[in-house]
Amino acid sequence: MQQEITIPTYLADDFFLYLENMESLSDPENPELLGNYLKVLSSQLTQESAIFSGLIDQLAMAITPSIRVNSKELAKVDLSTEPQWSEIKPFVGVHAHARATITELMTHSEQDLKTAVLLNHFYSIYDATPLSSVEKTDEDEESSYDFDEYDNQY
Numbered sequence: 774m775q776q777e778i779t780i781p782t783y784l785a786d787d788f789f790l791y792l793e794n795m796e797s798l799s800d801p802e803n804p805e806l807l808g809n810y811l812k813v814l815s816s817q818l819t820q821e822s823a824i825f826s827g828l829i830d831q832l833a834m835a836i837t838p839s840i841r842v843n844s845k846e847l848a849k850v851d852l853s854t855e856p857q858w859s860e861i862k863p864f865v866g867v868h869a870h871a872r873a874t875i876t877e878l879m880t881h882s883e884q885d886l887k888t889a890v891l892l893n894h895f896y897s898i899y900d901a902t903p904l905s906s907v908e909k910t911d912e913d914e915e916s917s918y919d920f921d922e923y924d925n926q927y
Contacts, residue, residue, distance in 0.1 A: 778899045783855045784891055790830040791892045792899070811838050815871075822877040826885065833889035833896075836878075839871030842894045858887040865890055 780788045798807040814835035817824050825832035847864040850856065858879070867875050878886040 778895065780895055780899070781852055781855070784888065784895065787829045787833075787888060788892055788895055791833050791896060794830055794834060795896065811835070815839060819871070819874050822874055823881065826882065829885055829888050829892065832878075832882075832885055833892035836871070836875070836886075836889055837893060839868045839875065840890065840893065841866040841868075842890060842897065844894050844897045847894050848898065852891070856887075858883050861887055861890055864894075 795807070798810050800806045811834055814825075814831060815838050818832070818835040825835060843864040843866070847861070850860060850864075875886070
C-alpha cells in the first residue's frame with residue numbers, strides 16, 4: 774500500500790513549484806531534458822552561489838545532481854515543524870565536485886540550502902502517480918556518483 778506523504782506547511786509553496794518544474798521537464802519524448810537542465814543550473818550555481826537567492830525551487834533543482842539525501846533515515850526526524858540545518862545536515866551526502874559550492878551556501882544561505890535539501894527529500898519520497906503506474910526511480914543512476922557518505926563534514 775502506498776504511504777500518503779504530507780508536505781509540511783512551511784515547505785508547501787516551494788515544494789509545489791519544485792514539483793511542477795520537475796514534472797514539466799520530465800518529458801518521455803525527450804528524456805535528457807531534465808538532466809540537461811539540472812546540469813545547467815548546477816553549473817550556474819557553481820559559478821555564483823548566490824544566483825538562486827530567493828528562488829528556492831531553482832536552488833533545489835541546482836543541487837539535485839550534487840547531493841544525496843538519506844531520505845530513509847531523514848524520514849525518522851519530525852519535520853512537521855521546521856528543523857534547524859544541524860538536524861538535516863547529517864543526512865546529506867555531497868559530491869566531491871560540489872563541496873566548495875555547498876560550503877559557500879552553508880556560510881551565506883544556510884536557510885535556503887536547508888529548504889532546498891528538504892525539497893529534494895520530499896520529492897524523492899513523494900509519488901503523485903496512481904499506484905497502477907508507479908515506475909522505478911533513478912536510484913541506480915544516483916549510485917554511480919562518488920559521494921561523501923553522510924559524514925557530517927558539511
